[in-house]
Amino acid sequence: MTAQAIGVAGMHSWLLNRVDAQLKEFALPERATADDGEPPVRPVPGSVTLPSDFRVTFYDTAGKEQGTIGGGSKPGPQLPRSTGELHLTQGQESTVPARSGDGQWRVLWREVPAKGTSYVVALPLDTVEGALSKQLALNAVVLGVAVIGLIAIGRTVVRLGLLPLTRMEHTAQHITAGDISLRLPDTDPRTETGRLGTVLNDMLDRLQQALRQREFSEARLRRFVADAGHELRTPLTTVQGFAQLALRHPDRPAEQRREADEQIVRNAERMNLLVDDLLLLARLDQQPAYRTDLVDLLSLAADAVSAAAVRANGEHRVTLSPLDAKTDDAELEVVETVGDPDRLLQVVNNLLSNALVHTPPGTPVDVRVGTARAGAATGGTDRPGRTSACPPMAESTPICVIEVADRGPGLPAQEAERVFERFYRVDPSRSRDRGGSGLGLAIASAIAQGHSGRVELDTAPGEGCTFRLALPLADNVRSL
Incomplete structure (x- = not known):
């Protein structure tokens, strides 16, 4: 619109300058005045022909109007009867209205030096106004077409720009309907919509992961409740059976009553x-x-080994040795961490009980104590063939380690992956009186994780099992 206004103003100025140039170039015809040196005579209408639409009004030496020459049916310019009332500057163009109507004339007042008279030459501005009217009409049409075109193009561009948002809306509707596996397709990092899609996809990934964890937790809880009920059913049934038997047969022999009481x-x-x-x-x-006491793991392991040797009753040989026993004369070292000594002793006892229960009689069990740095070879981190329910520790972290290693048959990979599950037994046919409830390793793993450590298993068929308790060193715990 600004360009059109500038164009109209420029065209008006150019047309007006052209009219002004015609006025300046106008020369009076020789017949417009008398030849005897007298003031201009009153021209006879039709006696002088002027080019185009020029009108010339003459004034005598006294400043009175003498007449007008020029043709055409248009009303002439509105000029006064004398030059005293003519508010014009000689030699300078001006615009005056027509005698009637709404037309305008461009006029120029000049003198005739030789005779002392003057005249006003005028040209109508109808051509200028007509051209400007057409220009304005054309500009209005062009403006209307441009506005309509811009609206159409703008709507198209906006719709194209919002197309990714439309696809996001459709995808969100499908996700709301239950298909949470869908992801937003527009993830171009160069656009705001793409970055929004990336953020929403990350949010959906986390949401889906949270839902999966929730489903896993619910399934685990249901399985845990079912396993707990199954574990409690057998002793409850036994107690109930012997109690009912005692009520129904109060006159049983003393030996049978004693056996029933022992079972209860x-x-x-x-x-x-x-x-x-x-x-x-x-x-x-x-x-x-x-x-958060200072715990000497060497003393703790020695107490656990002493108690395990009594429980083994000669069926297993339980020994205590340094972690890095490269030579026979390697000495045990004091290893300290910060934690709950009773709970950590429970972890070691659970690991030893597991080794004594699940290995054949005569299998040696070695408890090793020492310090190391977390790694694939020393423990504390993940590696192929290693199983743990706890997150790995940072690589090269100073750790203290208690290993419970046996030379039993070992475990295949599919069984090793589940040993830390609650109520899981490697041998389902094993007697519960000897095999336990399947909670020992789960308890040990939970206690270790509560101490910023972890319990892990290295095993392979025919190579025995090595359960490892890895905990931060006492100095490292204080620095944190």
Whole structure:
């Protein structure tokens, strides 16, 4: 619109300058005045022919109007009867209205030096106004077409620009309908819409992961409840059976009553231990507060080995040795960490009990204590063939280690991956009286993770099992 206004103004100025040039170039015809030196005579109408639409009005030496020459049917310019009322400057163009109507004339006042008279030459501005009117009409049409075109193009561009958002809307509708695996297709990092799509896709990935974790947790909880109920059913059934038997046959022999009482006591103890383990796991899942005492892992391991040797009753040989025993004269070193000594002792006892229960009689079990740096060879991090329910520690972190290694048959990979699951037993046919409830390793893993460490398993068929407790060194814990 500004360009059109400038164009109209420029055209008006050019046309007006052209009219002014015609006025300046105008020369009076020789017949317009008398030849005897007298003032201009009153021209006879039709006696003088002027080019185009020129009109010339003459004034005598006294400044009175003498007449007008020029043709055409247009009303002439509105000029006064005398030069005294003529508000014009000689030699300068001006614009005056027509005698009637809304037309305008461009006029120029000049003198005739030889005779002392003057005249006003005029040209109508109809051509200028007509050209400007046409130009304005054309500009209006062009402006209207341009506006309509811009609106159409703008809508098209906006629709194309919003097309990614439209696709996002359709995808979001499908996701809302339940298909959470869908992702937004527009992820161009060079555009705002693409960056928005990337952020939304990341949010959907996290949401889907959270839902999967929730489903896994729910399934795990259901399985845990089912396993707990299954574990409690057998001792409860036994206790109930012997109790009913005692009520129905109160006159049984003393030996049978003693056997029934022993079974009731034994199964009640099993239920008590199982309930204690379940309560302990529940407390561990709630992130309990552990003691932060300085713990000597060497003394702790020695106590666990002494207790395990008594439980083994000669069926297994349990030894205590340095972690890096490259020579026979390697000495044990004091290894200290910060934590709850009772809970850490429970971890080592659980690992030793697992080794004694699940290996054939006569299998040696070695407990090794020492320090190392977290790595694939020393422990604390993941590697192929290693299993753990705890997150890995940072590479090269100073750690203290207690290993419980046996020379038993080992475990295949598919069984090793599940040993830290609750109620999982490698041998389902094993007697519960000997095989335990399947919660020991889960409890050990939870306690280790609560101490910023982890319990892990290295095993292979025919190579035995090495359960490893890795914990931060005491100095490293203080620095944190």
